[in-house]
Amino acid sequence: MIFAKTLGAALRDLLAGDPRVVLLGEDIVDPYGGAFKVTRGLSSEFPERVRATPISEGAIAGVSAGLALSGYRPIAEIMFGDFLALCFDQIVNHIAKYGPMYDGGASCPVVIRTPSGGGRAYGPTHSQSLEKHFMGVPNLRVVAASLQHDPRAVLADLVGGAAPALHIEHKLLYPLEPANGDSVLVAQPGDAGTGLPTVALRAVDREDCAATVVAYGYQAELARRVLERLAIEEEIFAELLVPAQIAPLDWAPLEASASVTGRMLTVEEGTARHSWGSEVAAVMGRRLFGRLRRPVEVLASAPEVIPGAPAREAEVLVGERAIETAIREVVR
């Protein structure tokens, strides 16, 4: 089953299993079923709790806040991740604030799902990965869908939690099949720790890996493809770590891996400068000072507007070629 359908099935399970779950978003009802068809079928089955909204992202987030404050479990869909900018005040000054600023007198566990990222030639305002702007907001979980994580488990965790969460879904994941284990890169049992597990994939023992590559979302899938190719064709081995929750990030799996491999590369599709990888590099550089053989390498997209023309878009966004070049550089 392709990822979009798995995600839809996960949402259906949540609606069926918990009468407090409510879905809000633009064009999410049948027969259209959402711009990326993730919610198709859900409004027919749960008409009261699956609501199409006007084009009002701020109010979608804000109404979700009120529902959550009242004990409901709203899941809002923001049609394009770019439009999260229209929810920024709601997320930062309202949704993430209520629990802590009322000293626990209320909780506001809103889940906001949003299709993000480029590769579809949608141009400057429908292709961005804006999640880095939300990382570091106190009391906000930022989580990235990946093919290595079952969306049923991830969404159940988010909906069941006390803290609000942003669920970033790269558009190019939707038509893909989830990981099926048919790869030389074997997923290691992840340690869930206090939240969602970081999945580790490697073809050989960690001690034989020349580097640790950390990536999330669709970039994790691209990195997996590159590492699989390098392992098979050139016997270049690196361990790939795929966190679901990218902020706050569980540092333990990263530290455990890089302390053995001695080298680390981060990969993200968001723009370079003040990025997710910058934070990883800063923390790992401090934690593993003296134990890394080289500084943490950060790979991110060019800090430019994303062009609509496909060829030019590909020049700006991180792709397989850039990942391969970066891995070769790191293990050199």
Added chain:
Amino acid sequence: MTTDVLVPGLDARLTGSPDEPRNARLYRRMRFVRRFEETLLALFQEGVLNGTTHACIGQEADSVAVIEHLRPGDHIFSNHRCHGHFLSWTGDAFGLMAEILGSPEGVCGGIGGSQHLCAPGFKSNGVQGGIVPAAAGIAMAEQLTGSDGLSVVFIGDGTLGEGIVYETLNLAALWSLPLLVVVEDNEWSQSTPSSANLAGAIADRFTAFGLPVAELASTDVLELDEVARRTVESCRERRGPGVLVIHTYRLCHHSKNDDNRPEAEVAARWELDPLAIHGVRLDVEEREAIDAEVEDALAEVVVRARAL
């Protein structure tokens, strides 16, 4: 799903009692809010309190009149100028004083401070506009649950500049949410007069969405009480949205020591002081007795709060 109840253990010298004559009760409750705010400002002057505060002096009749008609199960969302709403709903003078003092004994453990309050059935946030969709979400929860609770949000004229207010009005009308929007138009957004901030009429903003609007210009608590009663009852009966626009006036500065309004204008509005308008309906002795009780009760609150 709302399980909120009013805070128990209230001081009837501040909140009044149900069997008290109505005129006395309304006066007492306004006097409570007025003297709380004045006491707070004095403590700021003294340097006991930190941060900032936005007093509602002159607007006491709004909160007292509207909240007279709310009941457990309803929910209030308020704004930066929230003390009157909070006190009229909860009666918890000590919890608010302690909060503003930054004490763990405060209603939000000293984290929220003056503008960010939480109590059963009550919340406030100091960012303009964003509370309106949250109140609509609470109304939607009440609708989904099938309760007869009403979600009430207090905003000011200045907040009508925020776009999210209009996003929410559209949704509230479309989905017929049990949401009552109370606009307290005090004619000034911080230092800017409404004439420089607001094009068109306030009521037209709501009627454009097909929302029923009750509107009055008054600081007389009895007039407000009657209109508020009808508006709240209407929302409850229809299980739908409504708007109450109150044209009032802020007799004090916006926050602290920041009043550049024409002195003559402010002086003229003191003639419409809600406590004076309603106070004359009570015998002098009765009024002075209430004043003394409020004074004693608040003095005890201050002693307790200072001892924190």
